Amino acid sequence: MVRVARRILHGLLLLLGVSTLSFVLVSAAPGNFFDELKLNPQISASTVASLKMAYGIDKPWPVRYERWLRSALRGEFGYSLSYRCPVGTLLWPRAQNTLLLTSLATLLAWMIAVPWGILEALNRGKWLDRIGGGVTAIFLAIPELVLGLLFLLLAARTGWFPTGGMFSSHGAEAALLGKLPDLGIHLVLPVVALVFGAAPLLIRYVRSAVAAVLDAPFIEAARGHGLSTTRIVYRHALPAAANSLISLLGFSIGALLSTSLIIEVVLDWPGLGPLVLESLLARDTYVVMAVVMLSSVFLVTGNLLADLLLYASDPRIRTV
């Protein structure tokens, strides 16, 4: 319990550090939301100055940071200058959409990677491993952007899947249960694109973690007792390889909010991706800050979960 409390405290301090550093860096970047207004001859310099004053942009960064911090604690994360509303109200529905997409994709990627990685590890050097290695190498080399564009092309050419959005116009008005098939068909392409992006790396990790353990003498000893391959994998190799995989799972959870930004933009998924892109281009500082902080919260939480899982799964850690 003390260990968990200590880790949570460390996480909170880390989040405070990330927020300070991000705020300083964003503030130090040249230009702000109102700079474009200066180019408009119909808007006077005094109007721009009064707008800056009204939104507190003219204040030094420590004062702005202190205000933003109070606002973040209330769950508002500042005020969006583009959308003219608290960032929190803008963020939560989009974060939910992103989480729906990435959770599903991450779950599927792991469900594919674990058995595939084990299968490759058990067949090291054989044709199955070689073919698997070649396929994962190809997908590792393809950038997510290209994958997204390929799937967009597929959707546009075949008409089998919608080219963007979360619901079609008729689906959005249906009842919750009626919405599900429409949501499902809209999820297919972004989920598959994300799985193709994430699974190859996970397969490589699982393969190398399990292969390293399969060479260990204690596995040889188990084999010497005549244990079947299945029992060796599930009772000996997987628990021993679990530590590095659990750490990787922590990163997967931590990346849930940030992993799909490009795919969301390309396949027009109404998540955080398009919002971040628009906010970056418009220099809507507080929206960017909120997304950075939310991603950091996920990263810290993912690592904390991984630590707790390691603590639960490895008796050696409990005795330290």
Added chain:
Amino acid sequence: MTAEVQNHLDTSRELLCVRELSLEYLRRNPFAAVRIETAALRDVSFDLRTGETLALVGPSGSGKSSLARCLVLLERPSTGRILYGGQDILTLSPDALKAVRKEIHLVFQDSASALNPRRTVEQLVAEPLVIHDAASGARKIKERVAEVLDQVELGNSWRCHRPRELSGGQRQRVAIARALVLRPKLLILDEALSSLDLSAQAQIANLLLDLQERHSLAYVYVTHDVRMAGCLAHEVALLDAGRIVYRGLPAEVLTPNLQPVS
């Protein structure tokens, strides 16, 4: 009289008879479409009786460990026969082989890595009982584990410790306890004393001799340490480049200063 019956008669007094065993490792040349065969063992033959020790002595790369791995079927020999109790274990059905595996155990050189680091001494020693379904009920398993820990002179207080909390000698005792728990007839000791310091070597060697006397165990003792081979073995076989080049009593094979004869 068929050759098989003749062979059975010849080997009936022996616990283990190895006949013309050869092992080749295949590896691929990444720059050419050819497979390279490396002969690890060539026509190795020897016999071992119940309660006796055969030391396999040789330099690194002579095939000692490959032979040890073949005897517990961690490697499948290319040709030859391994007769245990008169039956060729290479041709046994899985069920019959499982029964034989209860009686032959391999003790590895590096017990630190040969023992699952996540398990306690009790779990490690109990594992073969669970695998072979050799004891029913948790109480019987605990009793057998306590008994065998007592045999290897490792106090019951160590049963909740994990391998990294033990010394090298204690770990090797756990490895031996693990091998003994199923009441085997044959132990393959693959450099089982090599990673220990001199005092621990002497303690484990005495323990092995004591266990052999009490349980009529047979040992195949794989080592490059000719002195220890001279102390433990009833017979010594010298291996070189995968072949047994000389076999005899320790006094015949080793010179008075305990070096192999040339």
